[in-house]
Every structure is written in C-alpha cells, then in structure tokens.
Amino acid sequence: MTHLEKLEQQSIYIIREAFNKFEPLGLLWSVGKDSSALLWLVRKAFFGHVPFPVIHIDTSYKIPEMIEYRDRLMREWNLNLIVGQNQEVLARGETYPNGSASRVRCCSLLKTEALNQVIHQHRFSGLIVGIRRDEEGTRSKERYFSPRDKSSEWNFKNQPPEFWDQFNTDFAPGTHVRVHPLLHWTEVNVWEYIHHEKIPVVSLYFANKGRRYRSLGCAPCSATVASEAKTVPEIIDELRKTKQSERSTRAQDQESEDAFERLRQSGYM
Amino acid sequence: MEQRSVESLLVEIQTTKQSMPSGDSPVRVVIVGHVDHGKSTFVGRLLWETGSLPTGKQEQIQTACQRRGVKFEWAFLMDAFQSERDQNITIDVAQTWLHTATREYVIIDAPGHREFLKNMVTGAASADAALLLIAANEGVREQTRQHGYLLSLLGVRQLVVLVNKMDLVGYDRAVFSHIESECSAFLKKAGIEPQVFIPIVAADGVNLAGPSGETPWYQGPSVVAAMDGFECLKAPSALPLRIPIQDVYRFDHRRILVGRVESGQVSVGDKLVFWPGGKEASVETIEAWSAPKKSGARTGETVGLTLKEQIFVERGQVATPEGMPPDVTHKFKARLFWLGKEPLVRNRSYKLKVTTQEVSCQVLSVDRVIDADSLGEVAGVRDSVGHNEVAEVTIHTRTPIAIDPYSENAATGRLVLADGTMLAGGGIAYKVLDAPSLKAGKGPAAERLTLQQRHHRFGHKSVVVWLAGEPAEISRIAQRLECILFARGMAVFLLDESNLTGVLTSMAPDLETLPPSRTSWNVAAAISETVLLLAQAGLVTLVAWPLPESVAASMRALAEQKNVGFLSVLLSSPGDTPAGDRVDSPEVAADQGSPSAYDLRLDIGEQAADAAALTEIVDKLTLGFQLPPPADYVI
Numbered sequence: 072m073t074h075l076e077k078l079e080q081q082s083i084y085i086i087r088e089a090f091n092k093f094e095p096l097g098l099l100w101s102v103g104k105d106s107s108a109l110l111w112l113v114r115k116a117f118f119g120h121v122p123f124p125v126i127h128i129d130t131s132y133k134i135p136e137m138i139e140y141r142d143r144l145m146r147e148w149n150l151n152l153i154v155g156q157n158q159e160v161l162a163r164g165e166t167y168p169n170g171s172a173s174r175v176r177c178c179s180l181l182k183t184e185a186l187n188q189v190i191h192q193h194r195f196s197g198l199i200v201g202i203r204r205d206e207e208g209t210r211s212k213e214r215y216f217s218p219r220d221k222s223s224e225w226n227f228k229n230q231p232p233e234f235w236d237q238f239n240t241d242f243a244p245g246t247h248v249r250v251h252p253l254l255h256w257t258e259v260n261v262w263e264y265i266h267h268e269k270i271p272v273v274s275l276y277f278a279n280k281g282r283r284y285r286s287l288g289c290a291p292c293s294a295t296v297a298s299e300a301k302t303v304p305e306i307i308d309e310l311r312k313t314k315q316s317e318r319s320t321r322a323q324d325q326e327s328e329d330a331f332e333r334l335r336q337s338g339y340m
Numbered sequence: 341m342e343q344r345s346v347e348s349l350l351v352e353i354q355t356t357k358q359s360m361p362s363g364d365s366p367v368r369v370v371i372v373g374h375v376d377h378g379k380s381t382f383v384g385r386l387l388w389e390t391g392s393l394p395t396g397k398q399e400q401i402q403t404a405c406q407r408r409g410v411k412f413e414w415a416f417l418m419d420a421f422q423s424e425r426d427q428n429i430t431i432d433v434a435q436t437w438l439h440t441a442t443r444e445y446v447i448i449d450a451p452g453h454r455e456f457l458k459n460m461v462t463g464a465a466s467a468d469a470a471l472l473l474i475a476a477n478e479g480v481r482e483q484t485r486q487h488g489y490l491l492s493l494l495g496v497r498q499l500v501v502l503v504n505k506m507d508l509v510g511y512d513r514a515v516f517s518h519i520e521s522e523c524s525a526f527l528k529k530a531g532i533e534p535q536v537f538i539p540i541v542a543a544d545g546v547n548l549a550g551p552s553g554e555t556p557w558y559q560g561p562s563v564v565a566a567m568d569g570f571e572c573l574k575a576p577s578a579l580p581l582r583i584p585i586q587d588v589y590r591f592d593h594r595r596i597l598v599g600r601v602e603s604g605q606v607s608v609g610d611k612l613v614f615w616p617g618g619k620e621a622s623v624e625t626i627e628a629w630s631a632p633k634k635s636g637a638r639t640g641e642t643v644g645l646t647l648k649e650q651i652f653v654e655r656g657q658v659a660t661p662e663g664m665p666p667d668v669t670h671k672f673k674a675r676l677f678w679l680g681k682e683p684l685v686r687n688r689s690y691k692l693k694v695t696t697q698e699v700s701c702q703v704l705s706v707d708r709v710i711d712a713d714s715l716g717e718v719a720g721v722r723d724s725v726g727h728n729e730v731a732e733v734t735i736h737t738r739t740p741i742a743i744d745p746y747s748e749n750a751a752t753g754r755l756v757l758a759d760g761t762m763l764a765g766g767g768i769a770y771k772v773l774d775a776p777s778l779k780a781g782k783g784p785a786a787e788r789l790t791l792q793q794r795h796h797r798f799g800h801k802s803v804v805v806w807l808a809g810e811p812a813e814i815s816r817i818a819q820r821l822e823c824i825l826f827a828r829g830m831a832v833f834l835l836d837e838s839n840l841t842g843v844l845t846s847m848a849p850d851l852e853t854l855p856p857s858r859t860s861w862n863v864a865a866a867i868s869e870t871v872l873l874l875a876q877a878g879l880v881t882l883v884a885w886p887l888p889e890s891v892a893a894s895m896r897a898l899a900e901q902k903n904v905g906f907l908s909v910l911l912s913s914p915g916d917t918p919a920g921d922r923v924d925s926p927e928v929a930a931d932q933g934s935p936s937a938y939d940l941r942l943d944i945g946e947q948a949a950d951a952a953a954l955t956e957i958v959d960k961l962t963l964g965f966q967l968p969p970p971a972d973y974v975i
C-alpha cells in the first residue's frame with residue numbers, strides 16, 4: 072500500500088468504529104478542504120452513502136462561495152444537512168468586528184456555543200471532526216476518540232489511554248465523543264488525496280490575482296496568502312516548499328499564547 | 341557550545357524536500373525515558389536542526405519563555421499546554437512531523453513522569469522505533485527501565501539510546517561507558533538490543549545532526565544518521581488470513597460484512613470460516629465505492645465482503661481460511677501492563693477487547709508480578725495488579741473468543757482491558773489454555789456445557805432435596821413431591837429404593853447391599869455420588885433414603901461448591917421413634933440424627949399433615965432457590 076492508501080484505510084476503520092458505537096452520530100462539515108475530504112472518506116466507508124447527518128455551523132460571516140459550494144454538495148451527495156447558528160448572539164450583535172466581542176469571544180459564541188446547541192438539541196453522542204495533529208500544539212496531543220463532558224469541556228490533562236486501534240467507546244450519559252479520523256494526516260496529505268480522488272473543493276483555495284486562502288474560516292478572521300497556485304498539484308508543490316504554518320492566517324489564534332488552548336478546552340473543534 | 345547557524349541548515353533542507361520520495365510512509369519514532377531527562381528539548385532542537393520549524397515559531401517560543409522569565413526552552417515547541425510550560429513537564433504525548441536529508445519522520449514525544457504512563461503507552465504503541473533518553477548526570481532511573489520494558493511488550497524492537505546532558509558531566513567518556521553497560525544489561529533482560537549508544541547535548545544540538553568537537557572520543561553515527569537506519573514495520577506477509585468483522589451493513593440490497601484484513605490476504609471465491617462458531621461461506625464480491633473493481637485485498641486493507649451463502653455473521657467474529665483456524669477458548673495467559681488508577685483485581689469483571697471482539701472477563705489468577713527495576717519477580721502471592729505494574733495473569737472470558745498466541749499473530753494476539761468505561765490495561769496472549777485443538781482439524785469447537793447453560797435451558801437452578809425418615813413413608817411423600825414439581829414444569833427426578841437398589845447392585849456387586857434401613861457408609865457414599873451426578877445434569881434431584889449425617893454434610897458441601905442448591909428434610913409420623921434410632925447399622929447409628937442437620941423437620945401421617953408438609957417443602961424450594969412460582973397446583 073502507498074502511504075496515502077494507508078492513511079485512507081486507517082480513517083475508514085475509525086469512521087466505521089464510530090458508526091458502530093455511537094448513535095446518534097453526526098459529522099461536522101466546515102465546508103473546508105479537510106472536512107470535505109472527510110466526507111469523501113465517509114462515502115467510501117459506507118459504499119457511497121452518508122448514513123448520518125452532516126452539521127454546518129453557520130456563523131453568518133462565512134464567505135458566500137462557501138455557502139454556494141455547501142448547497143451544491145448537499146444536493147449532489149444527497150446529504151442530510153443540519154445548519155447550526157447562534158441566532159441569539161447574532162441578534163444581540165455580540166460579535167467581531169462590528170459588535171462588542173473580541174475575536175476569541177466571537178469564535179466561542181458563534182461556533183462553540185452554536186455547536187453545543189446543536190449537540191443538545193439532537194442529543195449527539197458522537198461527532199466526527201476533521202482536525203489534524205499537524206495543525207497546532209493542542210491538536211498534536213489529541214486522541215482519535217476524545218471524550219467531552221456535558222458542557223463539551225475537554226479534560227486534556229487527563230485523557231484516557233488509546234492504543235492498538237482500541238478506542239474508548241463507553242461514556243457516561245450526557246457526554247459525547249469527538250471522533251478525529253484525520254488526526255494522522257498532514258495538510259499536504261489532504262491535498263494529495265483531494266488530487267488523487269478528484270474531490271471538489273471551494274474555489275477560494277485557488278490563487279486569484281496572486282492570492283489564495285490556505286485555511287477557510289470567517290471572512291473577518293481569515294486572511295489570504297500570496298500564491299500563484301491555480302491547481303491542486305500547484306498547491307501541493309507550494310506547500311512542500313513553504314515555511315509558513317497553516318493557521319498563521321487565522322487571526323483568532325494569535326490573540327494571546329493560550330487563546331487557542333482556551334477555545335479548544337471549552338469545546339471548539 | 342556554539343549553535344549551528346540556521347542558514348547553513350536551510351540549504352540542506354531545500355534540496356531535501358524536492359528529493360523526498362512520495363508514497364513512502366514516514367517512520368514513526370517515539371522518544372521515551374525518565375522524567376526531565378530532556379526528551380522534549382531533544383525533539384524541539386531536532387526540529388530546528390533539521391529545518392522543520394515553520395517561520396516565526398522560534399520567536400513565539402522566545403516570547404513564551406520571556407513572559408515566564410526563564411531561559412529559552414526548546415521543550416516548549418512540544419509542550420503546548422500552558423500547564424506543561426508553566427511546570428516544565430510533559431503531560432500528554434505529542435506528535436510532530438520532521439524531515440531529514442533522506443526521508444520523513446513522525447516524532448512522538450512521550451511524557452516521562454510515571455503518572456502519565458498511560459500517555460506514554462498511547463504514543464509508543466504505534467511506533468516503528470524508539471529513542472531512549474538517559475540524562476548523563478542522573479543515569480538509569482525508574483522510568484528508564486519501565487519504558488524500556490514496555491517497549492518490548494508493545495513490540496517496539498528498533499532502539500537507539502541517547503545519553504543526554506553530557507555537558508553536565510564534562511563530556512566524560514567514563515560516565516557514558518558506565519551508563520552504556522548498565523543499560524545494555526538491563527535491556528538485554530527485556531529482550532531488546534539497542535543498535536547504538538550516542539552521547540548528546542540536546543539543548544545545544546551536540547551529535548544530533550553531525551559530529552561534534554565536544555566528544556572526540558565518540559566515533560559513531562549522529563542521531564539523524566542512526567534514525568535513518570530505522571525501518572518502517574512491515575506487515576508480516578506469510579501469516580494466515582484474519583479478518584475480524586467490524587460491522588454488517590445493508591446498502592442497496594446487499595448485505596456487506598466490513599472489517600480490516602489484519603493478516604494474510606483474501607480473494608473473491610475464497611472459502612471463509614467464521615470463529616467462534618465455525619460457520620462457512622465463500623466470498624461472492626469485494627465491494628468498493630469510487631474505486632476499481634476489486635478481486636482481492638491484502639493486509640491492512642479495510643474490506644466489504646458479500647457472501648455466496650447467507651449465514652449469520654456478527655461483529656467480533658473472525659474470518660479465517662479453511663484449515664487455518666485461530667484458537668477458540670475462554671481461558672488464556674496474558675502478559676499485561678495495567679494503567680488504571682484502581683488495581684486490576686482477581687475475580688472482578690472487566691471488559692476484554694481482542695480486535696473487534698468484546699466480552700466480559702475475570703482474572704482467575706495473578707501468576708507473576710514483574711518488578712520494573714530488576715525485571716525479577718515481585719515476591720509473595722498477589723490478588724491484584726497495581727497502577728502501572730506489569731504482570732502475568734490467567735484470564736477467563738464469559739463467552740469464548742477467537743484468539744491467536746501473540747507469537748503466532750501479533751494483531752490477533754493482543755488484548756486490552758477496560759475497567760468501567762475507560763481502557764485501563766493492555767497486553768499480549770502468550771499462552772492459550774483449554775482450547776480444543778482446532779488447528780489440527782476443522783469443525784466447530786467441542787465445548788463442555790456449563791451448569792449455567794443447563795440452568796438457563798431448564799429455567800431453574802438444580803437442587804438436591806434429601807428426605808430422611810422411615811423409608812416407606814418418605815418414598816410416599818417423595819413421589820408426590822416429584823409429581824408436583826414436574827407439573828410445575830421442572831426437570832425433576834426421584835431416587836429411592838425402587839430405582840437405587842438396582843443401580844447400586846449392578847455398579848458394585850461386591851457392596852453389601854442392604855435395605856435402606858441398614859445403609860452402610862460405603863453405600864451412602866455411592867448414593868451421594870449418584871445424587872450429585874444428576875444434580876449436575878441440571879435436575880432437581882430428590883433422594884428418599886436415610887443417610888448418615890457425615891455423608892449428608894459432605895454431600896451438602898459438595899453440592900454448594902458446584903453451585904447446586906441443597907435442602908434436607910426430616911419427616912416423622914406420630915408414634916415414630918426418632919429417626920436416628922431407626923437406622924440400626926452400626927457405622928451409621930453413631931452420627932445420625934442430630935436435629936440441626938435438617939433444614940426442615942415436618943410431621944406426616946394423615947392426609948392433612950402430608951399436604952401441609954408438601955406445601956412447606958415446595959414453599960421452601962420456591963423461596964430459597966428461586967424455583968418457578970406455583971402456577972396452579974393442588975396437593
């Protein structure tokens with residue numbers, strides 16, 4: 072098997088374990104490259120089907136192309152889409168930059184809070200999320216099956232052991248598990264897979280007038296990078312050479328040394 | 341010590357990345373060793389030495405160190421949590437990617453503190469190779485040994501030892517040599533032979549990427565050169581097929597069994613046998629979506645199979661080729677490490693997972709607890725395995741499982757244990773016990789039925805009811821009791837003079853067979869054996885025969901030991917002399933008749949008395965042994 076095939080097979084195994092163990096199960100789909108590759112892996116695991124709902128947390132600050140792409144795939148791939156939105160906070164205007172919130176607070180209200188609302192409403196006991204270890208420090212310490220308590224808190228100082236592809240699958244009622252099938256992939260691996268499988272991605276990732284998005288989030292907090300990469304192989308080539316980290320364009324991570332840790336501890340992806 | 345300039349390294353890296361062969365998997369290297377011996381510092385510095393750090397990362401760490409008023413700590417690159425940086429300790433294992441001139445690595449930085457051993461295991465279990473760090477100023481310590489031993493249990497065989505902090509011992513060769521010999525001796529006992537020992541200063545990069553002037557006496561490879569000698573673990577090719585079934589799906593009118601090929605290979609048309617059970621079916625198709633049509637699959641692939649014959653298969657069963665079955669057993673010996681905060685206790689229930697099989701199990705015995713320091717045996721008999729201990733135990737599962745000894749197949753010979761909801765231990769099955777020899781022939785396992793299974797089938801426990809008294813009288817009552825219980829749907833059988841005499845004579849013609857009133861001790865013992873045999877068949881066994889108290893007592897003890905109930909009843913009619921005097925055999929007379937020997941003492945004789953006695957007995961059975969409640973019976 073090639074390396075890419077090994078990564079794929081491991082992810083499929085994890086996705087099938089999650090499907091066997093958790094009911095109801097959902098998949099968080101940010102419509103970015105990672106969770107779209109993940110959605111593709113789900114279709115591979117279930118022979119073309121997506122046998123559980125797909126959740127998109129819409130902060131209302133998403134770039135319009137992202138919503139277009141989302142709705143297209145929803146139709147073409149026959150997805151059961153749940154859209155989560157923290158309408159109360161949006162109505163109050165406690166957001167960034169046009170409201171009273173900092174970037175981190177805005178993230179926590181519009182993403183983490185909105186997600187918690189969806190989890191409680193649908194009583195999800197498992198959530199598949201497309202994070203990777205190479206993205207940043209706290210994610211490099213994640214488990215494949217990562218338990219969250221009632222308020223979605225991550226007890227990262229006392230994570231259960233996990234080895235030999237045996238996962239922790241029993242938990243107290245009211246808690247849920249984040250399942251991370253892409254944990255062992257790198258950014259380059261994801262693009263290699265997108266290329267190999269011809270998975271459609273949002274056009275924002277490709278260079279337009281010398282700039283492209285490397286990581287997609289909300290418009291106010293996501294910046295573009297200088298790039299001439301107009302095709303997937305060009306992106307792969309660019310990433311093999313770059314010394315810039317992927318999330319350096321995500322402004323909320325940079326607010327303070329522990330900004331991201333606090334976000335993730337309280338249930339951010 | 342002067343740091344190597346970043347620029348000189350960058351040139352090397354640029355050429356590296358372009359020549360990186362694509363398609364090869366990175367080698368996974370875990371960094372282990374005692375707390376504070378410099379593991380995270382080593383990884384951080386190695387990332388820098390190999391030019392694997394992103395822009396601005398070093399400056400970020402600089403700021404984090406200044407904010408805390410400490411010197412620059414390379415360890416902060418891996419210790420990402422605030423609490424790790426504040427206390428300068430690694431709590432949880434982190435994984436990072438790194439390139440050398442020849443290839444890509446995944447580096448797994450394990451914590452050294454014994455409290456976080458569960459996190460070390462989490463990281464080390466997936467490694468191809470390991471670097472064991474020992475601080476020169478402290479030498480071999482508790483977790484140096486413990487980690488070394490765990491590597492061997494986890495199956496990590498490629499090892500290089502780094503003797504770190506050589507600056508603190510003045511680059512003294514004698515210190516290095518002493519650690520080298522102490523550590524080699526220890527690792528040899530654990531069954532690992534390190535490829536090389538390298539003296540380093542992680543904080544300054546000495547001997548990390550190239551030779552150093554500080555250790556002119558060391559001629560061996562740099563760390564990077566030694567790492568480049570590691571190989572990715574290869575899936576063993578020659579092993580028989582094992583596909584533990586993960587799930588069964590129904591999509592588009594197909595029933596698809598999914599699972600991962602843990603060893604061997606499978607092709608369309610192959611005849612498969614599913615264990616436990618031994619049902620057979622052949623592979624009709626190997627399903628795949630958005631991929632070319634598949635005619636076969638190899639080790640490591642996740643497959644979707646449809647079968648020609650529609651047999652019932654469920655998660656946990658293991659598909660194997662004909663003639664190459666696993667062991668099917670509920671008893672085996674395991675060597676395991678226990679990470680739970682609460683000890684692993686004998687006779688308590690735990691969840692056992694072997695591939696996709698999950699069954700409830702108990703530890704029958706703790707055979708040996710291994711002392712991590714000496715690798716010797718901890719003295720004394722133990723009933724439990726403590727937090728972070730390694731031990732050999734005998735495990736008994738509630739239902740049989742399909743397993744291979746670890747030496748024959750690593751993937752199907754590994755197990756984990758969960759205590760409550762959390763994984764708490766792991767290990768290998770080194771010896772399978774009580775497995776019928778499937779390997780020689782084929783066909784389903786010939787399992788001995790248990791008493792529990794019989795209880796389940798008959799819907800009640802088995803109980804011995806011993807009726808003592810005047811032989812003719814007790815027979816009369818016993819026959820009615822048998823009818824009542826039989827009418828209530830119980831499996832019941834009465835042993836009395838009418839059937840016992842014949843059995844006893846033919847079984848042992850030389851026994852002096854006497855009427856019940858003259859029972860010898862030998863005859864009593866033979867009756868007791870017969871009664872217990874029927875009880876083990878799951879029956880409510882009635883015995884109407886006077887027995888000496890010592891025989892009755894030992895029969896009661898044996899019955900209870902076998903999980904069979906026991907009820908003794910003394911029946912007497914008015915005008916009878918006490919039962920003891922009725923039995924006039926000299927051996928028996930001596931110890932028969934003490935009132936405390938009976939659970940019930942009832943009067944019989946007239947119709948009303950008989951009915952009352954029978955009601956008492958039936959009630960006692962119903963309450964005491966949870967026999968089915970009375971439906972509608974008339975005495």
Ligand SMILES: Nc1nc2c(ncn2[C@@H]2O[C@H](COP(=O)(O)OP(=O)(O)OP(=O)(O)O)[C@@H](O)[C@H]2O)c(=O)[nH]1
Pocket residue numbers: 373374375376377378379380381382413415428429430431450451452453504505506507508540541542543544
């Ligand atoms: N003098 C000297 N100090 C070192 C060297 N390597 C590491 N240190 C120091 O040793 C201390 C512990 O280093 P860490 O890298 O955190 O140790 P560790 O093995 O990762 O510790 P745990 O992960 O908590 O087990 C830090 O203060 C380092 O600066 C070395 O080569 N020389």
Ligand SMILES: [Mg+2]
Pocket residue numbers: 379380381415429430449450451452
């Ligand atoms: Mg450390």
